[in-house]
Amino acid sequence: MDFPYVISTILHILFFKLFPLLQFKTEYCSLEFPFTSSSAAELPFHLNMDDMSSPYRALNVGIESPELPSDVLDSIAKKLDIDDLFSFGEVCKDWRMFHSDFWREFMASHAPLIVQKTPHAKRACSFFSISDERIYNTLLPFFSGFSLAGFSSGYMVMAGQDNAVVLVNPFARKKMTISGSPDQGCVIDLYDRATLAFATNSSEEFVLVALCTWSFNMHVYQSRNSSWVIYSRWGTPWRVMDVVVCRNTLYAITDEAEIGVVMLNNNNHSLKILEFSNKPIFATSNLKLVSTDDKLLVVLVLPTLEVEIFMIDLSEMAWFKIELLGDRALFLGVNSKCYSLSNPGMWGFHSNCVYLISRNSPLCKLVSLKNQVIRVISLPENRGPLGAKLCNIDWCFRSRRDEMDYALHEE
Template sequence: MEKEKQKEEESPKELPSDVLYLIIEKFDIDDLFSFRKVCKHWKMTSDYWSDFMASDSPLIVQKTPNAERSCSFYSIPEARTFDTSLSCFNGFSFARFSSGYMIMVGDKPDLLLINPFARKRIEIPKQDDLFSVKNSSFKKAIVANSSSSSEEFIVVILNDHEFNESNMLVYQSRVRNPAIYSSRDNGDRFNVDDVVVFHKTIYAITRDAEIGVVMLEPQGLRFLNLMNNPENYGLLKLVNSNDDQLLVVNHLPYPRFEIYMIDFSARTWIKLRTLGDRSLFSVKCNPKCYALSNPARWGFRSNCFYRLSSCYPKCEVFSMDGQFIETISIPEYPVPTNTTSQLLNYDWCFRPRRDVVDYGNLIESLSH
């Protein structure tokens, strides 16, 4: 009886919460993930994990393109690197980070989507030559769950094709064969540069500054009739600001940029002079954008534009009027000796924000 009592007293659940906190704040991502599985008590008292996952502060992905395990996440405010040793990269190269997933490009299947925080894995089967994804041609992917069932999801992938044309693939978990939206379909030469989930609807923007809703039935884009489109535009990116506004970032010759808000009630573009208590985060060579509200809470400046280099360990900060503020240096993650690549890919990682779509918004009705 005394031995059983002693064993119970020494069990993991008897560790005080403050001691647990001191332990887990030193952990990497894999350690945090495994820690919660030890016992129910540890899962319930690991507030650090909950805070880590709930944080809106972006991390920076550091990934060697063709190395199997070389991956880390760097926090600018904490000046700390979180390592991970996920071993499911074999045969794939890292392309982008999007919607909480690492997008890995391979041969069969074409795409592997890995959520490093939830250990969730999605395989996108290889398509025909029209949508043969390569690392150099991959642009973006978004993953969204259905509002009616958390088990159903939609993956939208943008891919550049030959002759400077773009294709869009819509993969639904409920449908066996993905739909491919080609710029050559039916003579409708739309070249989609970006997609985003906003108000449970998937919006797309073309190279001609047209904004449309991605439709599943009938397949295609239903364009919005908007006024005051920008006269001069470069690369256009959509941003869900997470405060009930859909933004468009107009990337002009570096380092210039413009920010617009889409006013759906007035059906017009509105140029913004300030972001208020928000900041934007982009990647220089593939300037997709994210918005962060109340950035000072997470250690970032308000009303600024953070532009991360995709190949060099630095992040440049600009004011809304395009004035350079500072360069933030990022510690270089060591390149493993078992790879021929000496480069790292850098990308922004916002911890999983659960995008949700309503299938009803993606099906044409008689009212339109």
């Protein structure tokens, strides 16, 4: 291959194709074209390349696109942020076909990302990949005044003014808006854990469980009737610490280590507490539920940030403390939730250990199940150009989608 020709071709593409798109990006982001908005409904973002009014179409008129080898396109794509990758796919037909395959592979990865943003960010958000040692930046719909309650089923759950909740999928360019919660006493920045689950028999129906662990509130939204319900307020009748989906069932755990099923009947908004033969008593209540390969785990986070892990046997209704995870790794957010990944070595992670992040620490600790620090991984601390501090909000599993069966939540 003629090396000078390749360099010349790449410069031609970047100058006449990609650079105009990147310059235009600021304009279309301000108009929020990439995200469509609806009330508890989702629509995909799509640009019509055949529409002559489209700015992308205008940029392509009269410009021929030299073909580039796939390895060159791959090198270009790997240098781009999330928003630029969408622009990349609109340059020309060849780039669009390559982008489709590249994006499919990107979304198929089970490797978790770390969600990062600065405390006063209005649109900017980042996703850091430990395995790739790189950061993906993106601009979301305007979220000033909103706090990030967590990442669940591909969506960032954001709680804001007037108790409104916005669900944003930064990888599918989808956005859903839910009307204010029923509890006006739960003010901004208090939703700190959220679980989103879609119905097994519908691609549109979903349930959102939002927790305020400061006031011990638990609110549940069902899209099928477009309404919120208060399950617990100020710790009455339960202080729910976490909720997870396992075997298509929504399980909750209280501060007293009671585990129950979230009932979704119109006339039964409660937890169906399960009876165990050996429920332990803990001195601390920082309990997290984890679903892994259709098994239910409980992770106890001690004040020293050491962890104890228990397997919940739902057939024998018993707790068992475990010392080994096998070919699994846990990804724990001290201020958020805990997740499990099977066969982590396939995605560049170690098995039988815990990856631990904290909101205000620039480190990720790799810890053994004996609570010995194996490795300390440095994370990006600041975002330019002003060097604003980045907070590690939660782990993001981009391809994971939780589903729940209504039949298992009704009596």
